[in-house]
Amino acid sequence: MMIVMKDGATDQEIREVVDMIHSAGGENHMSRGEFKTIIGAIGDREKISQMPFEALSGVEKVIPIMKPYKLVSRQFKPESTIVEIGEAKLGSDQFVMIAGPCAIESEEQLIDAAREAKRLGVKILRGGAFKPRTSPYSFQGMGEEGLKLLALAREETGLPVVSEVMDPRHVEMVAGYVDMLQIGARNMQNFLLLKEIGLQPKPVLLKRGLSNTIEEMMMAAEYIVREGNKSVVLCERGIRTFETATRNTLDLSAVPMAKGNCHLPMIVDPSHATGNVKIIPALTKAAMAVGADGVMIEMHPSPKTALCDGEQSLDFSTFEHLMTDLKNLAPALGRLM
């Protein structure tokens, strides 16, 4: 951590900074330029970063140098983590397809989607039972009944299943039905939920918050890993910007940026990011090209009758066409499908 002093900071003000560093058990390193004095604080990063240097009168700004996460960084563990779920090996050479309906609506809808997914080479089935909805008047999901259908779909097809958990009180119950627990974008900084999910062993799919930086996503993963659960998969799903042509702005740069610094697998969700069936296939191919470990796609036997996000769900024919394209593309990018 570097503490930049104001121009003309007094010796007394500099001493206050040095004292604060010492009180955190650290050492200081002084650099006096013509205009600026800069003080480096060396020592226990966690203790030092807690100190309110910016509240001292002579301090202009504080610049963190070390990355604020540890367990999920490649500095801590250089080799990539591989998360295995059924036949899926997220973080390996495999490009993993996760697909299924946005919301579970009925046995028929889910089983239809599951069979088609299985037939086309999907590795994990998704289906929402608890749906976070902006409006209290929107369909909120089937709840535990939906999870039972998901378990049934797994029995029918052999596909492992992933579903979102929104409430720390539900973690154990949801984990009883699914193979992977999803933390949605709105809950990426629901820290008590992160801790709770970190205490159970099933793999976690952690979606980036709409207004969260890549670094904050890694800090959220750190919350989970720190509790003991090392099977975390990151997911880029678009951030909020001024552009309104797409629902959110898919930040594909986040994939190589995150994977460069963090050993966890990372996938992309182009369905929620764009909210637009017409461009989802193009963005899916781009996700593979940019180095993602997989994608999560919404598909539905009949998007026109979907209870949730029908406008962003691929029908079976479009989905099959996309799968064919991806299988053609994979070898040129060194990926297996």
Add this chain to the structure above:
Amino acid sequence: MMIVMKDGATDQEIREVVDMIHSAGGENHMSRGEFKTIIGAIGDREKISQMPFEALSGVEKVIPIMKPYKLVSRQFKPESTIVEIGEAKLGSDQFVMIAGPCAIESEEQLIDAAREAKRLGVKILRGGAFKPRTSPYSFQGMGEEGLKLLALAREETGLPVVSEVMDPRHVEMVAGYVDMLQIGARNMQNFLLLKEIGLQPKPVLLKRGLSNTIEEMMMAAEYIVREGNKSVVLCERGIRTFETATRNTLDLSAVPMAKGNCHLPMIVDPSHATGNVKIIPALTKAAMAVGADGVMIEMHPSPKTALCDGEQSLDFSTFEHLMTDLKNLAPALGRLM
């Protein structure tokens, strides 16, 4: 709701839209221009807004016309809601000062702050016991011990107290200690927490999410009010933008925009929005001038030793100076303090 058809939409495609409107019990209203056909859907707003019109092949886009919230709108209840907590009357002519330390750290720190707050005319004491922190390595708050200190501070000073609740499992416990429950920015769309808090009777302070629109804030309030709790106070606390000179960008326009459409009181939190002691007083005055019903300010007996956000906490002398300025300003703006 207006459904705009693509250029050259066929009669069959138009009929699909009309059928979907009818299936939701609505009526249609057709407008055929030279290039565009536009279909108005009239009827039960909630049912119609659930239909996936955008999944139909002939549809270019769907434009909502009605506001998506109801109970919190001035259309539903034109007169302003007044939320009373002790001597505070949020939503009235009174400009309500809420102040106190970011985090509760010790009995001494909290009681000191509470006495100073009381002495200077603060109406509600704030203090964080459960702290949402980006890093798992940051101080997470004193938890229930902190709430006990808060209750003690109320006994000492007579000031009502507000504190954040982050977990639906804690709502009852926190409500046992405080006079007002705060939903933090990161939890504004934690819908299960909103529902839980809507089921208990204590007033709620609902902070706007960093990446949430004004309308989404009203939808979040709608979640609470719909469960039966009508005592909701909105809080603007800055949104995330590209500007990095301040921690967030305080959106003061949100105050007259929200209060024009919604009958709930609305306050401003310049401390978290700016993260900068130097400009908090100026923004506080601006909040009063723009029509806010109060502000929430962080103050601390010794910002330099604060365990949390010391750089944005006013010391007693700066805080007293600000209170004096506000009392001078209030009459010119028709506010009581």
Add this chain to the structure above:
Amino acid sequence: MMIVMKDGATDQEIREVVDMIHSAGGENHMSRGEFKTIIGAIGDREKISQMPFEALSGVEKVIPIMKPYKLVSRQFKPESTIVEIGEAKLGSDQFVMIAGPCAIESEEQLIDAAREAKRLGVKILRGGAFKPRTSPYSFQGMGEEGLKLLALAREETGLPVVSEVMDPRHVEMVAGYVDMLQIGARNMQNFLLLKEIGLQPKPVLLKRGLSNTIEEMMMAAEYIVREGNKSVVLCERGIRTFETATRNTLDLSAVPMAKGNCHLPMIVDPSHATGNVKIIPALTKAAMAVGADGVMIEMHPSPKTALCDGEQSLDFSTFEHLMTDLKNLAPALGRLM
């Protein structure tokens, strides 16, 4: 254009809207719901869109229905425009590589880069002579001397050249040296420059502004095309968001969104968008996968001594490696290189 009236709008207020439509030579189409009256305005789009409906007292909001651009839309010209420059055919099956140094620094630097570009299959050489720099103290480019070197590089290699023009007074002069004129991101809404460049016949590379929507980019293209110059190539180069890990956020969704509505070719500039050599190759592959018609990449014989943006310039070895990857990838995406 749909005019949504306030709840309880009076007959007089409705009449004012109808009169304003008539005064623009248009016709109205009335839709009265239980709560809302909505008035469609049909007729000459340009005249109607000029009317200040929102200034009328009974109007809640005005919703445009038609796209605000015409000449660049696929509605006006469904087939894709192909812009030919030397061997480059932008908008065809060809994936066009534009590459070269950020700024022209010397004859040796430019000729070196040009020869390497030529050797590796680049189709257009880029080089900045006039550099828009945030700081007046940064290197501002070699000006006309740089353009002379660019012309020399073309002679040496046969490659056509592109360079930025920033000032309407320079358009003729710059056009005298180059084969394609670039409008930089900061000038995307410099409307007088757009008009000036629209009056000369050389192809134009129009970069998206950092805070401009896709639709605004098309309006900027419309300014150029309307003056007579139909050879416009759009360029996505990142938008400004809250994320600071990359310089800007590359919005790859913009490519299929723009190309779906607009017949002009569109390329991607991952160098400026990311400002990070480490991730430029991955984003370049993603640009091809998402359907871009080419990319513009900064490369330099010696990035460590570059006078401008060395941190985002590929050295020759990295660039060659990228070209090999792209040539392997192209067939799987149906592109020629």
Add this chain to the structure above:
Amino acid sequence: MMIVMKDGATDQEIREVVDMIHSAGGENHMSRGEFKTIIGAIGDREKISQMPFEALSGVEKVIPIMKPYKLVSRQFKPESTIVEIGEAKLGSDQFVMIAGPCAIESEEQLIDAAREAKRLGVKILRGGAFKPRTSPYSFQGMGEEGLKLLALAREETGLPVVSEVMDPRHVEMVAGYVDMLQIGARNMQNFLLLKEIGLQPKPVLLKRGLSNTIEEMMMAAEYIVREGNKSVVLCERGIRTFETATRNTLDLSAVPMAKGNCHLPMIVDPSHATGNVKIIPALTKAAMAVGADGVMIEMHPSPKTALCDGEQSLDFSTFEHLMTDLKNLAPALGRLM
């Protein structure tokens, strides 16, 4: 400037950084922590900041320490600059009202507005002759004819006038008619226009770009001041964010932030920022409370017939009411009107 080395940077890599510092005539200052080596570069700021440290293989990131502007900083000139135009003293205790129509439409319209402005205590009359419009089909302003009417209005009322210049070729001509030249938000980084305007002596009103940081605004001012023109007034007019309830998000924090670091006066334009007549008065009062040196407001004798931005123009009665409110408010904020 601090250069942060990658973990495990070699001695050779460190030496490359040191050599680059020396080649710019600077000195280095080494700080070796357990994990990180950080190298401070001390010396000629402008030369050092040009070096491409980030292109060196051992460098993780480069952190600027010094502010990148000089002439406009309080470090260079601590006392506030006062820009005098007629009776207006921008930067003094006076709160300066600038008002008038968005676009000049006719003699009658402008003279009407000018007389009303004069009567109510406005200090500078505004009126647009060259209008930057997103669409080429929108009214582009009356051009020089408009400026002649502006000069006429000055004759009639004695009020000094301000108008926008968009093209470096027009600077001399526009300066021949007006008392203050405005650089619009879209041209804040039109660096050749900034230089041209810096070469003439009339005061300049520099509006913040929609996607520009406060620091970039100061750099733009630096471009003007560096050419010799020291009479620059900054203007906050809203930035682009995800919020769509207002046209832009007015960033009032920018006022105390900018004025703390920069000696130039700063005003606020709530008309363009919000685009909404209903909330302009509230934001104007907030601008005064936050410490702005004035505001620029659009008013029009008949907003309903305005050719440009009628929805954000105050009619005379609303404007008069606002002026009364401001005069009541000014004493409590220590401002003169």
